[in-house]
Amino acid sequence: MGDGVCAMRQAPGGDSVRWEVPSANRLAWRIWDDEFLVYNTASGQTHHLNLLAGEALRSIEFAPAQTRELVRRLANQFEIAEDSPPLQMIDRLIHELDELGLIAPSTA
Amino acid sequence: MKIGDLTPEELHQRFSGPGVRVRIGPFLIHLYSAIREFVADFSFAYADFPICEAHEVSDFRVRVARAGGWRLWREKQAAFWVDGALPFAVFPRRIAMPFAEWGLNWCICGYAHQFLIFHSAVVEKAGRAVILAGPPGSGKSTLCAALLARGWRLLSDEFALLNPARGCLLPIPRPVALKGASIRLIEELLPHLRIGRVFPHTDKGVLAHLRPPTDAVERQAEPALPAWVVFPTHAESARTELVPLRKASGFLRLETNCFNYPTLGRAAFDALGRLIEAAECYELPFDQLATAAGLVDALAELQPVLGCPLDAA
Amino acid sequence: MPPDNLLLRAFADPGSVAAFGAERLELVLSQARLAGLGARLSYRIEDAGATAALPDRVHTQFAAARIAAESRRRELEWEVNRLHRTLTRAGYPMLLLKGAAYAMAGLPLTRGRTSGDIDIMVPGDRLDSVEKHLLSHGWEWVELEPYDDRYYRRWSHELPPLRHRERGSTLDVHHTILPPRSRLRPDPSAFWRSAVLLADGSMALCPTHMALHVAVHLFQDGEIAGALGDLIDFDELCRHFGQNPRYWQELVPAAIELGLVRPLYYALRYASLLLGTPVPEAVMVDAARAGQPPAAVRAAMDPMVGSALVPDPPEFSSPWRRVACLCLYIRSHWLRMPPLPLALHLMRKAWLRSFAAAP
Numbered sequence: 001m002g003d004g005v006c007a008m009r010q011a012p013g014g015d016s017v018r019w020e021v022p023s024a025n026r027l028a029w030r031i032w033d034d035e036f037l038v039y040n041t042a043s044g045q046t047h048h049l050n051l052l053a054g055e056a057l058r059s060i061e062f063a064p065a066q067t068r069e070l071v072r073r074l075a076n077q078f079e080i081a082e083d084s085p086p087l088q089m090i091d092r093l094i095h096e097l098d099e100l101g102l103i104a105p106s107t108a
Numbered sequence: 109m110k111i112g113d114l115t116p117e118e119l120h121q122r123f124s125g126p127g128v129r130v131r132i133g134p135f136l137i138h139l140y141s142a143i144r145e146f147v148a149d150f151s152f153a154y155a156d157f158p159i160c161e162a163h164e165v166s167d168f169r170v171r172v173a174r175a176g177g178w179r180l181w182r183e184k185q186a187a188f189w190v191d192g193a194l195p196f197a198v199f200p201r202r203i204a205m206p207f208a209e210w211g212l213n214w215c216i217c218g219y220a221h222q223f224l225i226f227h228s229a230v231v232e233k234a235g236r237a238v239i240l241a242g243p244p245g246s247g248k249s250t251l252c253a254a255l256l257a258r259g260w261r262l263l264s265d266e267f268a269l270l271n272p273a274r275g276c277l278l279p280i281p282r283p284v285a286l287k288g289a290s291i292r293l294i295e296e297l298l299p300h301l302r303i304g305r306v307f308p309h310t311d312k313g314v315l316a317h318l319r320p321p322t323d324a325v326e327r328q329a330e331p332a333l334p335a336w337v338v339f340p341t342h343a344e345s346a347r348t349e350l351v352p353l354r355k356a357s358g359f360l361r362l363e364t365n366c367f368n369y370p371t372l373g374r375a376a377f378d379a380l381g382r383l384i385e386a387a388e389c390y391e392l393p394f395d396q397l398a399t400a401a402g403l404v405d406a407l408a409e410l411q412p413v414l415g416c417p418l419d420a421a
Numbered sequence: 422m423p424p425d426n427l428l429l430r431a432f433a434d435p436g437s438v439a440a441f442g443a444e445r446l447e448l449v450l451s452q453a454r455l456a457g458l459g460a461r462l463s464y465r466i467e468d469a470g471a472t473a474a475l476p477d478r479v480h481t482q483f484a485a486a487r488i489a490a491e492s493r494r495r496e497l498e499w500e501v502n503r504l505h506r507t508l509t510r511a512g513y514p515m516l517l518l519k520g521a522a523y524a525m526a527g528l529p530l531t532r533g534r535t536s537g538d539i540d541i542m543v544p545g546d547r548l549d550s551v552e553k554h555l556l557s558h559g560w561e562w563v564e565l566e567p568y569d570d571r572y573y574r575r576w577s578h579e580l581p582p583l584r585h586r587e588r589g590s591t592l593d594v595h596h597t598i599l600p601p602r603s604r605l606r607p608d609p610s611a612f613w614r615s616a617v618l619l620a621d622g623s624m625a626l627c628p629t630h631m632a633l634h635v636a637v638h639l640f641q642d643g644e645i646a647g648a649l650g651d652l653i654d655f656d657e658l659c660r661h662f663g664q665n666p667r668y669w670q671e672l673v674p675a676a677i678e679l680g681l682v683r684p685l686y687y688a689l690r691y692a693s694l695l696l697g698t699p700v701p702e703a704v705m706v707d708a709a710r711a712g713q714p715p716a717a718v719r720a721a722m723d724p725m726v727g728s729a730l731v732p733d734p735p736e737f738s739s740p741w742r743r744v745a746c747l748c749l750y751i752r753s754h755w756l757r758m759p760p761l762p763l764a765l766h767l768m769r770k771a772w773l774r775s776f777a778a779a780p
């Protein structure tokens with residue numbers, strides 16, 4: 001990211017935050033094999049996401065979730081353990097998606 | 109009525125007086141100039157382009173005029189005006205033609221947002237087009253010329269104009285800018301096509317304009333659907349081959365090649381997505397031009413011709 | 422009154438464009454494009470029902486201009502979104518000004534606007550701390566000549582402009598709407614007291630203050646030359662808010678309270694004369710009584726303003742227009758700074774300019 005340091009910052013509010021895709025984002029998707037391209041109407045930016053990031057964002061878009069819930073959903077979907085290496089990076093992924101403006105803390 | 113139908117005196121009278129409205133691809137350019145030398149260069153390169161006699165509103169009002177300035181004592185200057193303003197600084201009058209071409213590029217890239225505009229050459233065979241996308245120096249212009257020699261129709265050497273809603277490419281078959289060594293190369297490849305005056309000492313070295321094939325200009329209202337996207341990279345001793353690209357890579361690389369992708373927003377994302385979905389994407393590293401052109405040419409034979417008639421955009 | 426001007430006429434009477442021949446249509450479209458007003462003109466013409474009478478090629482140009490304007494609006498809204506995230510989350514009150522406010526308030530005048538920078542206002546006592554906070558969240562100073570930098574800090578009412586390192590957007594942070602050392606000094610707390618809350622949680626000036634801000638920017642603060650877009654903003658704000666009689670009742674009293682009645686008088690006068698803004702007679706009379714300059718000044722201003730507002734294509738620029746612009750430039754700086762510092766400022770700028778241009 002911009003500051004050059006990808007620290008594992010805690011998302012604001014810690015584990016109790018529910019993440020959602022703001023309705024203004026009106027995401028548009030193009031999926032080819034395991035590569036995701038997503039367009040954020042609010043920011044005008046196009047993002048290239050890998051399989052895990054793409055599925056995580058789709059999942060949050062479908063229904064808002066806390067981090068723990070998201071991990072559970074993805075573990076089910078990919079049939080892997082919740083503590084497997086890819087899912088250990090979920091905090092960092094959430095942080096990046098938040099920084100990019102793709103997701104935001106739910107106001108509900 | 110074409111530009112080439114007028115005598116030099118008639119051309120000078122019109123350009124220096126009421127101006128001339130020229131149809132260049134989908135655009136109508138109202139061009140004024142009192143500089144005889146420039147009018148001659150322009151009229152040579154654009155000889156086959158139609159003039160609009162009627163008083164039709166143009167897309168751009170452009171003037172190439174004499175300019176004063178402190179460099180006047182060294183050599184005569186000229187200026188490129190569009191909408192009554194100067195997009196760039198004055199330049200030597202003797203190289204007005206290349207600057208006017210760059211000026212037209214500036215107009216199109218800056219304002220023609222009815223299209224998604226790529227920095228690419230486009231050629232077509234049997235109703236299907238290949239987009240040759242790449243930065244300057246990638247070899248796309250010479251590859252484009254080599255394909256013309258193999259019977260492909262020129263849509264554009266410089267800009268791919270994509271109609272976002274209909275997904276078709278609109279021709280804008282302007283003179284091809286040849287630099288340095290490629291002038292000699294193209295002379296050999298396309299001996300039947302005329303090359304204009306050579307301009308030494310421009311910012312980009314030696315430069316000349318290849319007059320586009322008459323057929324390409326006559327068919328400049330005929331769009332084409334993109335079937336292939338090729339990213340050429342010319343390099344000494346590279347192995348010349350067509351390397352298939354994953355769709356997502358094709359999308360992202362073509363996006364970086366696009367002038368106004370952010371401006372068109374969602375429409376750009378959708379249009380580019382549809383284009384990549386329908387087209388085959390390749391990288392083409394090449395050392396030998398003839399081999400590279402042969403590979404691209406062969407693409408048109410491999411896939412069956414669909415034969416759908418295309419209505420004009 | 423002002424010499425005939427196609428672009429002004431097109432805005433004042435958009436229906437008349439249908440009767441323009443090809444030559445004049447080309448000219449007015451050129452002028453509009455040069456002034457960044459192409460999209461706005463297209464909406465005016467559409468509202469007047471005159472679009473169908475124009476050639477297809479013009480429709481295409483309008484569509485392209487609207488696409489560019491829409492892109493700017495999207496960038497603006499996203500920038501406000503990101504600023505919210507940075508400033509409001511950290512507890513800084515932030516009030517949007519001009520284009521950003523119009524967009525977030527969903528005002529009709531947003532259609533086709535292509536403003537560049539974002540302007541915000543923060544409380545004067547938080548200015549330093551806001552500056553530090555922004556610098557540590559991705560903003561950096563736009564490089565200025567050291568001389569201009571000092572001018573900004575000492576005389577102006579803004580931080581020097583900031584640019585976001587990644588997004589490339591530009592931000593102007595104000596603490597009031599006029600320079601503290603200028604001859605007029607409205608109290609900024611009045612703006613905060615009447616501020617309105619918008620749907621997305623940002624704040625904006627109330628309608629009368631919004632209009633006064635444009636008037637002040639046009640006739641006191643900024644440079645009049647080439648500011649047709651601002652006068653159109655004023656015209657459209659009056660047409661929109663003026664549907665509520667309270668707006669007209671409060672306008673002159675608010676101006677008097679803030680000491681801004683002279684610029685309001687000019688704005689009302691020139692908007693109604695040049696653009697046909699429907700200003701109620703009573704309001705015009707009140708503004709004149711409270712803020713009219715001496716007849717001699719009025720006589721001098723009238724012809725200058727009309728011709729200076731619209732950028733003539735330099736191809737066709739008249740010597741008259743150059744003189745008008747120069748007089749108005751000097752006037753606007755005179756209003757910003759007391760006479761002696763102004764003379765010094767203009768001298769230094771002229772010296773710097775000639776120094777830089779030497780071969």
